[in-house]
Amino acid sequence: MNSIVRIVNGAGETVVSAVSECRELAALLLRALHGSLFQSRALRGSFMAQVSRQILYTGVEALWLVGIIALICGVTIVLQSMKTMPQIGATDYFGNILVMAVVREIGPFFTSLVVIGRSGAALAAYIGTMRINREIDALEVMGIDPVHFVVVPALAAMTVSMICLNCYFDIIAIVGGLLVANLTVQIPFGIFISKVVDALSWVDIVLSCSKGIFFGLVIAVVSCRRGLMVSTIRAVPQAAMKAVVGSMTFTIIINIIVTAGFYAR
């Protein structure tokens, strides 16, 4: 009986802490969005500089890694599709399958994994270090809201980077995948690419971009919150790790919700 009570208590505490975490994240996101809408004129200069720096780190420097992953995914999907689809008589749907797999699902998700691993963890560690070095306190005492100074640029940069990397992934995966497949098994490249273009609709682009926006927002807000929660130097690596786990969890949940929302319409 006691063990059942303990299990129920444990489950209850987990749910309460998860709800509380979601509420805190939502509050931070709202503060940051409010901050981005009503950015003080004085902070705009530093905002642009920080956004540019963050885009360079999160977006530009991740191009090679995203490119390699996209190419591998693209080649694998193209080759598998070309081998399997004729066997089930679905050759005509080659474009649809590629768009569905790459543009709607794999592109946004793999891109988010790269961004979480590279930038989410680094962002949490960076903000955590700022906390330890009392830079966050220094901002507070100068009358500068750290959310406006640190979180808003991270949010903007992460979202822009996610959307751009997402598009980049899709292009490399589809075009690169078809090109490599063309070199290896001599496929008619022009025909296949036209099938993909025909299958691509504005719904796919909106879905892909929506995921990019949501994933960017959630990765930034989870990472920033983890960094801002740091209180000791020992907590910095833990913050980075928790940022990765939290971002992945929320990304998966949001991916399911957004996908389900689009299919349910």
Next chain:
Amino acid sequence: MPGSITFEAVTVQAGKFPLLRGIAFTVGRGMAAIINGRSGSGKSILLECAAALRKPDRGAVFWDGTDVASFTRKKLMAERQKIGYMFQQDALIANYSVFDNIALPLRTGRALPEKDVVKRVHLMLEEVALFGVDGMFPESLSAGQQKRAALARALVTDPQLLLLDEPLSGIDQQTSDGIASVLLQTLRVRTRTAVIISHDDPVLSTLDAQRYFLDGGRLLPAEASGETPVHEGVDV
């Protein structure tokens, strides 16, 4: 505008352990208070309460007679722009150059044209004798240069209230003398209100100020504390 500061029975605890016990004192407009004490006696926590970085468990801090706890967040941020705070660890923004660090409080909350910001920062750099480092990042500076940059950032807005945490610790004598002279000049000529956390610094002893000794979380007048001057390294 926080020209005077009052502590009223301020108590801060870490769990059940008291860090500050019923701290009560007032520093009038244009006056200075120097607070000595051993490492770990709660000096930095007292200063954090003064800047509303930490909320007391009991008691209240007043800026010009207004309870800091009664401010909305927006009002608090606006009032803080009138404070100059120098952290013991300097707390310069790591990915900002020395120039941008010092310009930061001028660019936020003050509608100064950029050419005035540049002029003001260069004047301040000259005042604290920091030459040729404005484009460098804090990590490239020596401890003394970081201290000077932090002092410049605290003073650049010509604040009404100065809160200085160990401004002269952990640096060589020459740098210490330089910083002290800038401080004394600011306090005497510009008559700014100041709370200075310090170990026994001979230069600051020439300053006309209220002197306190913080011991076990209790604030005692320095002459009543019966303590010998404290000569220690950097407070942690």
